[in-house]
Amino acid sequence: MDERLDSLLAHITSAVNVIKSEYAKKGHSIPSLDSPDIRPFDLEEPNTTLSDAMKTVDAACEELVATVVNPYRRMVDHAYDVVKRGCICTVIDAKVPTHLKDAGEKGLPVDALSEKTGITPAKLSRVLRYLATKHIFREVEPDVFANNRYSMLLHEDTPVSAGISWFNEECGQASTRLSEVLRHPVYGPSDDPWACSLGRVFEVPEGKSFYWVIQGNEYREKRFADAMLGVTEHVAGSYASVYPWASLPSNTTIIDVGGGIGQACVKLYKSFPNLRFVIQDLPGPVEKGQKFWSQHYPEALDSGRVSFESFDFFQGPPISGAEIYYLRLISHNWKDADFVKILSNVRRAMGKHSKLLIHDHVLPEKTLQPAAGGTIQGVDPVLMNKFGFSIDVLMLIFSNARERRLQDFIDVGKRSGLKFNELYRTGRADIVEFTLEN
Numbered sequence: 001m002d003e004r005l006d007s008l009l010a011h012i013t014s015a016v017n018v019i020k021s022e023y024a025k026k027g028h029s030i031p032s033l034d035s036p037d038i039r040p041f042d043l044e045e046p047n048t049t050l051s052d053a054m055k056t057v058d059a060a061c062e063e064l065v066a067t068v069v070n071p072y073r074r075m076v077d078h079a080y081d082v083v084k085r086g087c088i089c090t091v092i093d094a095k096v097p098t099h100l101k102d103a104g105e106k107g108l109p110v111d112a113l114s115e116k117t118g119i120t121p122a123k124l125s126r127v128l129r130y131l132a133t134k135h136i137f138r139e140v141e142p143d144v145f146a147n148n149r150y151s152m153l154l155h156e157d158t159p160v161s162a163g164i165s166w167f168n169e170e171c172g173q174a175s176t177r178l179s180e181v182l183r184h185p186v187y188g189p190s191d192d193p194w195a196c197s198l199g200r201v202f203e204v205p206e207g208k209s210f211y212w213v214i215q216g217n218e219y220r221e222k223r224f225a226d227a228m229l230g231v232t233e234h235v236a237g238s239y240a241s242v243y244p245w246a247s248l249p250s251n252t253t254i255i256d257v258g259g260g261i262g263q264a265c266v267k268l269y270k271s272f273p274n275l276r277f278v279i280q281d282l283p284g285p286v287e288k289g290q291k292f293w294s295q296h297y298p299e300a301l302d303s304g305r306v307s308f309e310s311f312d313f314f315q316g317p318p319i320s321g322a323e324i325y326y327l328r329l330i331s332h333n334w335k336d337a338d339f340v341k342i343l344s345n346v347r348r349a350m351g352k353h354s355k356l357l358i359h360d361h362v363l364p365e366k367t368l369q370p371a372a373g374g375t376i377q378g379v380d381p382v383l384m385n386k387f388g389f390s391i392d393v394l395m396l397i398f399s400n401a402r403e404r405r406l407q408d409f410i411d412v413g414k415r416s417g418l419k420f421n422e423l424y425r426t427g428r429a430d431i432v433e434f435t436l437e438n
């Protein structure tokens, strides 16, 4: 056991040195937790070296803690996650990070925050103090709180806050039903989206999915679109730099299938003038997407480089004959049979030279086997293989679907008449490229 502990400590030290040197290349040190300012790598795409080092620290510290602390205490700590969830919901709903923004590093006394939020000072103080112990907010002096690097992400203007609010409310409620649903004689064995935990919480009718819950509900639809803006960027990895977008010919058209409000296209639009984009989704997201782009990038719509078109990927193919069909974070929402329907519809639109890109988590074949990739020297492959499993279970809760291994993607591709071409590792969700089988 001592050997494993020594190895974990060595991995942590070496990975932290990699992180320090990546910041140093940008002329910075690793930002202090107290700083609410935006720092390098907060917004830009992480490179794979940095993201592998961060993953290593994350997984190694978790294993280290699990090894050395009292298991009883640790298990109870896991149960205390419900406390964290309740407190995070409270500060988002009461807009605490927004109220603290102008107060800067000095922060605000809890009495002043109480006036703004309507929450009793003594109770608000306990919520904020607990979160401060988890490095979300800072207690500057007794009963005076300030934003820090983490609480700033919960500010109402950040898409991350919409994502967390969505996670906490819709997925949070659904997760409390997981045990009951998995043991239910009808819902348990089913792999239909309506029969999952979230489906049962929101009474989704047979044949429908989570998207039925939000369709036409202005608040839920907008929050989901905003959530995807922040959450999907976080899981997308270095997709703009890893895939050879720049080498695609001028005027290459990307069809972003189920592209929401076109969030994945923003970065590509800004970085690659050779690309044009058609974002296809259900009517609600399409309408919100048109609004979003006309507000932030009107020239994209005016020039015709970005356009929107409603469609239902179960009912028919997207626009035909484009060079690239791009499906980001679509596959993990659907069971194999449904995903094959979607892919088969996309295949009908593809030409001889079209490529189809599935951008989603690619799970390791086995968690306890060396991962493919791992770009930092001395990286422990077993530590690197721990990621992707929380979102896999989230998909079970959310839609009875799952994350897939590379072989699973190759199999569903084959069933849809598609041939696997190449895997592009991005450090988070990866890109799997297919072409037509014949």
Ligand SMILES: C[S@@+](CC[C@H](N)C(=O)[O-])C[C@H]1O[C@@H](n2cnc3c(N)ncnc32)[C@H](O)[C@@H]1O
Pocket (backbone or CB within 6 Å): 211, 228, 229, 232, 257, 258, 259, 260, 261, 263, 264, 280, 281, 282, 285, 311, 312, 313, 314, 327, 328, 329, 330, 333
């Ligand atoms: C998890 S989101 C991913 C959005 C976007 N691709 C991204 O990566 O940010 C799934 C998207 O699939 C869309 N979608 C769900 N059902 C659909 C359907 N039947 N036809 C077309 N789009 C659909 C949703 O509206 C949503 O925008």
